[in-house]
Amino acid sequence: MFQDISLEELRLLQTRKQITVIDVRSPSEYKDSTLPDSLNIPLFDDQERAEVGTLYKQVSVQAAKERGLEIVSAKLPAFIKAFGAIQGEKAVFCWRGGMRSRTTATVLSLMDIHAYRLLGGYKAYRKWVIDELETYDFKFKSYVIHGNTGTGKTNLLNKLKKSGHPVLDLEGLAGHRGSIFGQIGLHANNQRTFDSLLLEDLMALEQSPYILFEGESKRIGKVVMPQFLAQHKDSATQLWIEMPLQSRVNQILEDYKPEQFKEEYIAAFRNIKSRIHIPVAAEIERNLLADRFAEAVALLLEHYYDPKYVFSSIQQHEDVEKVVFKVNNVNEAETAVLSFLADQSE
Missing domain, CATH: 3.40.50 (Rossmann fold)
Structure with missing residues (x-):
């Protein structure tokens, strides 16, 4: 099973060993802003994210989950292969440390690929940056x-x-x-x-x-x-x-x-x-x-x-x-x- 870690724990790990941080958000989210030196292996591309988001808002949470599962299932082999090619420790994150990073970490765990999941995702990192600069x-x-x-x-x-x-x-x-x-x-x-x-x-x-x-x-x-x-x-x-x-x-x-x-x-x-x-x-x-x-x-x-x-x-x-x-x-x-x-x- 994957392990949740805080931002503080992630940064401590980065000082002690080689660890690759992976942003599983969509390409446009990654391009807009991300953790420095992170890679982008998106669970959904921009169009897929928009489609699932629309179902979530206009139909139901269940409909969004079912469509998301359908999309992810079709791309699982390539998705897992991309992670498997990365040597060393891995940590994944999404916007708030929610469904996308949890799904990614769970699937990787089932394939015997260990990955930490960043609690709070990019949102927690952004808050930390603001707080640090303000003080x-x-x-x-x-x-x-x-x-x-x-x-x-x-x-x-x-x-x-x-x-x-x-x-x-x-x-x-x-x-x-x-x-x-x-x-x-x-x-x-x-x-x-x-x-x-x-x-x-x-x-x-x-x-x-x-x-x-x-x-x-x-x-x-x-x-x-x-x-x-x-x-x-x-x-x-x-x-x-x-x-x-x-x-x-x-x-x-x-x-x-x-x-x-x-x-x-x-x-x-x-x-x-x-x-x-x-x-x-x-x-x-x-x-x-x-x-x-x-x-x-x-x-x-x-x-x-x-x-x-x-x-x-x-x-x-x-x-x-x-x-x-x-x-x-x-x-x-x-x-x-x-x-x-x-x-x-x-």
């Missing part, structure tokens, strides 16, 4: 990376992370670069997924002597960072990257790849076109239409993004520590920040 005690010594658009702040953080430094990549967690063009070419996460990934990263970094993250605005694409993080960002040590305009243009072209997403960038630009002086806006649009992306980016930086960043920098607290690095590219920025961090550790 999180942020004790890190922090360094916040600032710089005008195009200074490669995310690239810099990725380089620092690869070299072993504790980094919180907020844009990566959000699936968004933080600008009006930030979602293009990426999959933007919703608030539930962002919260889950953020909490997991914070917990993984808890023993670090310090943490590095970018000076984002409170809203990043579709998501909003927790209040404690927004407040700490303003009081942390500020590391400012200054880079020549042409270097920033080159960095943006490398990061955003406008030649691959031309129509999307033009559509996004038209959302902010009215905020830019009319002759300049017209010139930017002409450049985008003619594939003169470097010229368009330079004008956007000079007439839209740089003035916005100057205004936001004025809002910074005057009593926080501010360190400026004047560099020509991201590689130089990495060298400068690494040298600074080495000095701090002495």
